[in-house]
Amino acid sequence: MVYPTRSIVAELNFDKMTTLAQELNSYAEHTASDAQTTRDTITRLDWSGGAKNAAETRAHREHAQLMRVSATFTSLADAITTGHTDLSSLAGDLKLTATAYEANDYSVADNWKVTDSYNYALAESAAAGDDEQLTALETLKATRARIAENATLWMERVARDFDTADTDTAAAIRGANGVLDQLTPPAAGLSAGGAAKILDNWEGGRGLSQEQMYALAAAGNLTPEQLQALHAGLPVNIPQGQYDFLRTLFRGMDGMSVDEIAGLGATGEQGAAVRNLLSNGMQIMSNPSVSTDAGDAGGMAVLPTNVASLLTEKLHTGTAKKRDYDNHTTFEYPHVPRIDEFEKLVGLLESGDPALRMGTDIDRGILKQASEIAEASRSGRIAGAGEELTDTHDVLNRALALASADTTAVRDFTVGAEAMNVTYADGRQFDADRHLDALFAYQWGDSQGGISDMYKWLGQNAGNPDNTFAAFKAADTASALGQYFGDSSNVEIGRDLGQSSPLLTQTLATSLAPFLADFAGAHQPGTPTEFPLFGGEKLTPGELKNLFMALNSDPTAAGVINRAGAEWQFYMAYSAGMDPDAASLGNAAGVLQDAMKDGMEAQIDYLKKEGLDDYAEQMRVAAAGRNILAAIPNVGAPLNAMMPVGTLEELLFGPAPDYDSMSTDEINALTQLRAETLADPDVTKFAIFAGMVAENPELRHQYPEWFDEHGHPSWDAVHGHSEKELTPRERAALTPEERKAYELADADRESRLNAWRDFVNQSDQYNRWDSHHDDGVEEPDEPGEATEHAAPDPSMLSIPGLGGPA
Known part of the structure; x- marks a missing residue:
């Protein structure tokens, strides 16, 4: 054509x-x-x-x-x-x-x-x-x-x-x-006078001219360079005329209800454009990072008064009684008179540009008020202004999905940053734990978006090389979540999380997986950059156990997080094999292994016995064949190349159990092995051996029987799995000559395996690792102040592109 x-x-x-x-x-x-x-x-x-x-x-x-x-x-x-x-x-x-x-x-x-x-x-x-x-x-x-x-x-x-x-x-x-x-630049020609004329037109019921619409568009716009600075956590300078225009516009809306503000510009094409531009202007003007050369700055105080009060004043004012005349019963519901206004504000902001939602007080207020509505409405229903009942599920999901684009606000909300104090009109200090309690105790069910969106970005920004500010926010937020679920006072919320909010639990498992090495303390004291870490804070063994217990509360999430924990342990052992001086990673691997085991046992003790079978199968399915850490530079490649035959979970879980034919004692014994850890010493040795080969390729020529045809360390070759192992019945059917040949081959397999084990056991890499690993497993589990138990090593393996000694 x-x-x-x-x-x-x-x-x-x-x-x-x-x-x-x-x-x-x-x-x-x-x-x-x-x-x-x-x-x-x-x-x-x-x-x-x-x-x-x-x-x-x-x-x-x-x-x-x-x-x-x-x-x-x-x-x-x-x-x-x-x-x-x-x-x-x-x-x-x-x-x-x-x-x-x-x-x-x-x-x-x-x-x-x-x-x-x-x-x-x-x-x-x-x-x-x-x-x-x-x-x-x-x-x-x-x-x-x-x-x-x-x-x-x-x-x-x-x-x-x-x-x-x-x-x-x-x-x-x-x-x-x-x-x-x-x-x-478009904003250069803006002034307070232009905004006053727009307000006059609206007050007189007149539409805006094309020039006035252009002015609104310019006022609600940042240049690509300004947006880039905003997303990098840097201050943004705007022309004084743009600031004066928006300030005059919003001061002219003081006293107007949110419904009236959302209705400016009437209906039709111009009305939709006006709502979009007002939303953009509110995001810009509520951002404390935005300022002018004269010192004027954005923030909550610049917003129209009723918008600011909606985001800073207590919305839950008590209870409202509703009579069920059919059943002669009276029910009490939380009374939130301004819930309709809150929903209207969310709708107005949804029409704006998501790129402007970065570090704004309006998003901080949305997150804080949404959590307090969730706290008030555990049943999912509240009474509004006319005491009519409202289902909170939709409005909360919309509000959280909206504000989740603002990862700076999400980080501030989660860690309890001082910037959140602006969300209280009376100057109170923001309590992060209380608001996280409200969100995580609310029954979100299988809701897509909303609360799950709040933390999807963590794993995607772990160690983000293109935006160090995003990487910092991800690490800080992940650490706060780890500490929250690790706190013994939040155990009850954590262990029920997967049942009340499975998708949220799965999102948290995927998002926190890259930070497990940080949480386990995979570094030397005082030198946090030798291993591919992402800035997360070390948790105590007890906190890490409680975190695993919370994420184990959903079987799919459990499969993801335990698989990731096993992969991290494998990579730590692989790194120690490459460099004996990296052996202190064994301490972190021991801490991680013990926390995974204890967290799984604690969650299984909490589950009803009749639910174990289905839970275990779902967990295995979630873990099967997945490389959770594949996207992490320098970690995914060795995992893909060196994972033992089959899938890691098959080696660590063993065959799928048949609960119907097992006794109670057998089930209880099986739960001791439920966590997907590197408890099998041969798996740890294989990881260390793979690292030794990566550092010393000559081992391929010295011991060719331990490698496959491509020169890769081979689990099958080491263990003789390539030859079929016969069942007792099959052995009994063999002729004397066949039995003799089979026994010779079996002895050869055993001899090869023992020779390989002796080789690894006698290596400096394994001995130093083993000592550190035992120390890590034995660290006390009670949550408390994080302490460094790993003995300092003179140096640590350098991971190109992720820090460490050159």
Whole structure:
């Protein structure tokens, strides 16, 4: 298909391009004239001194700037004029030519294909019996076919020329516009007076002019550079006029209800645009990181009074009694009179640009109020202003999904940052634990989004190399969550989490998996950068156990987090195999292994026995064949290459249990092995061996029997799994010769395995690891202050790209 098509060209109208070019040339002339007048006015004044010199310097600078603007207006006008000449000429040629061919019994399709539509059937009927006439018709048909073919080629070429001219014109216009945006940013022309006129129009019930809509759009906008700074946690400077415009606009809304604010601009296309721009303006002005050169700053206080009070005052005012006349019963429900306003505000903010939601007080207020509504409405229902009942599930999910885009606000909410204190009108200090209690005790069920969105971003930003601020927020938030669920006072909430909110539990498991090494203390004291860590704080063994117990409360989450814990242990052992001086990682692996085992046992003790079978199967399915840490640089690759045969969970879990045929004692004994840890010493040794091979490839030549055909350490080769192991019944059926051959092969397998074990056991890597690992397992489990028990090593393995000694 050749573009533009005929139908597109037919609809094009280039008349406005000429008018626009003329207006731009006029702007260029006026701007140049204003530049000259401004400079002459200053330079011709009869005065002297430093003030005169400074004023003249600024006048010359502004004259040069305005002249560049004038020249850019001229360039833009020239681009439009050239585009008009080229495009209108080519489009005219296409339209006139197509019409001419159609007038001569040709058809021109939408893709410019020309075909002969002459009525040959009628002509042949009239010439019937006249051979000369019929021959002439055949000649005519061939001639017209060539004409149609050539016409098609010509029109396609012209259409392509049109497309090229259109592309060139658009590029020239974009280039000139880009220069204008740099020289005259949209927000530069804003003022308090412009906002006052908009308020007057609204008060008078009038719509906004196109210029006023442009002003609103400019006020609710940040440049790409400003957005980048915002997302990097840096201060953002905006023009004073933009700040004054928005401040005047919002002061003019003081006293208006949220419903009235959301209704500004009425309905229709302009109303939707106004709501979008007001939402953007509120996000910008409620951001404490936004300021002007004069020292004005954003924050909660700049918002319209009823918006600010909705986010800072207590919403839950008591209870409302509702009579059930059918059952002669009275029920009490939490009374939240402003719940409708809160929902309207959420709806207004949903229409805005998510990119502006980063570190704003309006998002902090949304998170705080949503958690307090959740705290008041454990049943999921509340009484509103007219004491009508409202289901809180939808509004809470919408509110949390909205504010979750603001990862800075989520971090502040979770860690209890001082910035959250602004969400209390009476100056109280924000209590993070109380608000986390409210969210995690609420029964979210299988809700998609909302609360689950709050923490999805943690794992994605663990060690984010492109945004250190995002990486810091992820680590800080993950640490706060680890400490929250690790606190013994929150055990009851944690162990019920998976039953009341399974999807949330699964999100937390996936998001916290990258930080398990941090939580276990996988580093030397005082030197936290030798291992691929992401800034998470070390938890005590007891806190880590409680965290695992909480995440084990859902079987799918348990499969994810225990698989990740096993993978981290495997990687720690692999790293210690590469470098004996990294052996203190064994302490962290021991802490992690013990916490996983104890956390699983504690959760299983809490579960009903009849639920164990289904729970265990779901957990195995969640863990099976997954490499949870695959996305982590320098960790995923060794795991993918060195994981033992089959899947890790098969080695560590063992075969799926048959609870129906097991006694109670057998079930109780099985629960002792339920956690997916590196409890099998051969798995630990294999990981260390894989690290030794990575550091010393010559081992492949010294012990080829321990490697596969590709030269990789082979679990099968070491254990002889490649040869089929017979059952007792199969052995009994063997002939004496077959039994002898089988026993010799079995002895050979055992000899090979023992030789490999001896090799690893005698290595410095394994002995140093084993000592540290035992210390880690034996650390006390009671939550308390984190302590460093790992003996300091002289050096640690460097992980390229993730820190550590070079």
